[in-house]
Amino acid sequence: MRYHYFMRAAVYPGSFDPLTNGHLDIIRRGTRLFDRVLVAVLENEGKAPVFSVGERMELIAACTRDMPAVEVHSFSGLLVDFMQRVGASVVVRGIRAVSDYEYELQMALMNRELNAGVETIFMLPAVEYTYVSSRLVKEVFRLGGDIARLVPPQVLESLRARLQVV
Numbered sequence: 001m002r003y004h005y006f007m008r009a010a011v012y013p014g015s016f017d018p019l020t021n022g023h024l025d026i027i028r029r030g031t032r033l034f035d036r037v038l039v040a041v042l043e044n045e046g047k048a049p050v051f052s053v054g055e056r057m058e059l060i061a062a063c064t065r066d067m068p069a070v071e072v073h074s075f076s077g078l079l080v081d082f083m084q085r086v087g088a089s090v091v092v093r094g095i096r097a098v099s100d101y102e103y104e105l106q107m108a109l110m111n112r113e114l115n116a117g118v119e120t121i122f123m124l125p126a127v128e129y130t131y132v133s134s135r136l137v138k139e140v141f142r143l144g145g146d147i148a149r150l151v152p153p154q155v156l157e158s159l160r161a162r163l164q165v166v
């Protein structure tokens, strides 16, 4: 009998400025389905980010230390080109509410148009994170709100250091 081993790899792309517990939840769920989960941080300086790509990658690495299947990458240019370079054909994206769906559908179909071999799967985060986004987390933090349950402790610490809120 012959055994064939396939290393199933998925790419989880995003801005991750910063990583939230919602992202972390999707990453953990992804590791149950795939042998390797490549978290890919978009190099997009146009968005005036709070954290540099390097800082975001370090935070993701620190928060996923207990998940050996996770690798942290960065990419610029087209996602499908990055996927070709790393030899992955599955994109994972989290969908929180119906409002996410339209944009995600467009991206998934555009990626399919660019490379018919790329498959996108949508995953649902734990229900307690369905309203969490990097944008809102930053806004609430800047205004002095408590976000301790919404981001990993390392991210909270880095936000405190960066945005000087106590």
Ligand code: PNS
Residues within 6 Å of the ligand: 013, 014, 015, 016, 042, 077, 078, 079, 080, 106, 107, 108, 110, 111
């Ligand atoms: O966390 P975000 O900002 O919602 O992630 C968006 C991301 C990084 C997945 C998307 O902007 C992307 O893939 N950008 C790379 C450029 C690209 O490939 N564009 C065409 C696909 S629609």
